[in-house]
Amino acid sequence: KQEVTQIPAALSVPEGENLVLNCSFTDSAIYNLQWFRQDPGKGLTSLLLIQSSQREQTSGRLNASLDKSSGRSTLYIAASQPGDSATYLCAVGPMSSARQLTFGSGTQLTVLP
Amino acid sequence: DAGITQSPRHKVTETGTPVTLRCHQTENHRYMYWYRQDPGHGLRLIHYSYGVKDTDKGEVSDGYSVSRSKTEDFLLTLESATSSQTSVYFCAAGEPTGRYEQYFGPGTRLTVT
Numbered sequence A: 001k002q003e004v005t006q007i008p009a010a011l012s013v014p015e016g017e018n019l020v021l022n023c024s025f026t027d028s029a030i031y032n033l034q035w036f037r038q039d040p041g042k043g044l045t046s047l048l049l050i051q052s053s054q055r056e057q058t059s060g061r062l063n064a065s066l067d068k069s070s071g072r073s074t075l076y077i078a079a080s081q082p083g084d085s086a087t088y089l090c091a092v093g094p095m096s097s098a099r100q101l102t103f104g105s106g107t108q109l110t111v112l113p
Numbered sequence B: 001d002a003g004i005t006q007s008p009r010h011k012v013t014e015t016g017t018p019v020t021l022r023c024h025q026t027e028n029h030r031y032m033y034w035y036r037q038d039p040g041h042g043l044r045l046i047h048y049s050y051g052v053k054d055t056d057k058g059e060v061s062d063g064y065s066v067s068r069s070k071t072e073d074f075l076l077t078l079e080s081a082t083s084s085q086t087s088v089y090f091c092a093a094g095e096p097t098g099r100y101e102q103y104f105g106p107g108t109r110l111t112v113t
Helices: none
Strands: A004-007 A010-014 A019-025 A030-038 A044-051 A056-059 A062-067 A072-077 A086-094 A107-112 B004-007 B010-013 B019-025 B031-038 B042-051 B054-057 B064-070 B073-078 B087-094 B108-112
Touching (some): A004 A086, A010 A019, A019 A107, A044 A056, A044 A062, A044 A072, A086 B042, B004 B087, B010 B019, B019 B031, B019 B087, B019 B108, B031 B064, B031 B073, B042 B064, B054 B064, B073 B087
Parallel strands (some): A010 A107, B010 B108
Antiparallel strands (some): A004 A019, A019 A072, A030 A044, A062 A072, A086 A107, B019 B073, B031 B042, B031 B087, B042 B054, B087 B108
C-alpha cells in the first residue's frame, strides 16, 4: 500500500525567503505526482504535475522535482510572499488504471510579512 | 477546475438519517472520485467510478454507497449517517491517460450531530 509523508507538518518563514517542502512516498511505481494548494475552508488548486518520466516542473516561482528511485519530491518556492500562506498537499498517482490519488497530510505554510 | 460543482456546500444532519451529496462535471471526464478530508489524515478515497454504472470501492468505503447514471453526475450516499462521517467531502474527475491531471470540486462540509 502506498504511503505518502510530508514533513514538516507546519512551517513559518519571513517574507522573501526561499523554502523547500518535502514529500516522500513508499512505492516508486508511480504514474505521476501532483502538488496542490489548499486555502482554509477551500478546495484544492493544482500547482504542478510531474510525470513519472520527468525530473522537474516549473511554474513561475514554483519548482517541483521528482526522484522516483529514492521516493522523494520537493516543492521549491522562491521569494515567498504572505499570499503563499496555505496548506500544500502532495499526491501520488499509481500505475493502476484507476489512478486514484494517495495524499500526504500536507504542510501548513505561513509566510510572515 | 474542469467545471466541477458540488451540492450542497454545507449540510448539518442528525445521526441515523440518510444523506446524498452530488457532484456534477461539465468536461465529460470518464473517471470520477469521492474523497474525504479529515485532520491528520489528508484526503482518503471513498469510492470511484470508471464509467456510467461502473464503480469500485476505495480505502474508506464502509457506510457509503455511490451511483453514476450519467457521465456528468456522481452521487455519494450515506445510508445512515454517523458522527464519524462528519468531514469535508471532495469530488474529483479526470481521464486516466496522458498527463492525467485530477481536478477537484470545492468540497462539501458535512456535520452529523
